[in-house]
Amino acid sequence: MKKHIGLIITTGALLLMTSTALSTAFAAGSEVKWTEPEKYRDIRPGDENRKRFQERTFKELELYFAKLAARLPEKQQLKIEVTDVDLAGDVRFGSHRQIRIIKEIYAPRMTFSYQLFSADETLLSSGEVDLKDMSFMRGSRLKHRSESFNYEKNMLDDWFEETFSPVVAAATQGE
Template sequence: MRILTTALIPLFLIVSAKTVLAGEAEITWTDPDKYTDVRSGNENRQRFKDRIFKGFEKHFAKLTEQLPEGKLLKVNVTNVDLAGDVRFSSMQDVRIVKDIYIPRFVFSYELLDADKTVAASGDVDLKDMGFMTSSSRASGELYYEKRMLNKWFKNTFVADKID
């Protein structure tokens, strides 16, 4: 029994340490019907848009888990241009991903402290003109866009800037 208790203490400390990081994200989609490209290939347009937005919201939530507890990242998205372009091909629309159809994500953000004071803010126009030249292979939905957001998040909210 003593061995089990001794083994569980380090596990409890690891779990406790992870709960200290628990920032949150709040995403607003401003005029999504005017976005450059959030079009589907074969899927109902509204269902596709809802699914894509939910995917981005989950990704921002995952990113903000790296922020200290009590931080809130408010993002106001004003434009999305998914990697690729939708083209009609043999009786259906398909998304063709080529290097000339770059991903782009335009938004403003505020990082709020627990007392709701603004710790950081800015306007962001992300685009990845070399998105297909990466050595890693694309996998998963919104791969290029998420990679672009990951890089922005890491460069903007490194540990010494968010404490």
């Protein structure tokens, strides 16, 4: 039987997402903090308002961290502090506007620290992460191809799988 569980994402204020059908064993939450975003390498819009683009980017990535965290065991909390973002591609001036050019030399990067807490707030794991996906345009990485920030999401998928697959596997065996 499936339960409807809401995930909570915090970025200063709490934001309650719509209920999502998740099994009881997968009801973890996430919290994302964006530290000094004005110093990030590249979070520039192409032909969009800079502030709205940054807000949209943060919201989209927060929701994606929440989606990943939902795979963790019940009541665990994944806290992320992002210290740098360099989106795939590079913003260049076209004829009369700015556009984001995607080429292999403009790989996505993200730097953050994470902490994973148990339901009783015991620290289970933590680390400093410096991601860079130099092969982001190669292979059959089609999972997020129709979504915004698909290259960044693929990179986060790889990190999450490498970092938390034993935790997720243990939770599924315990069902």
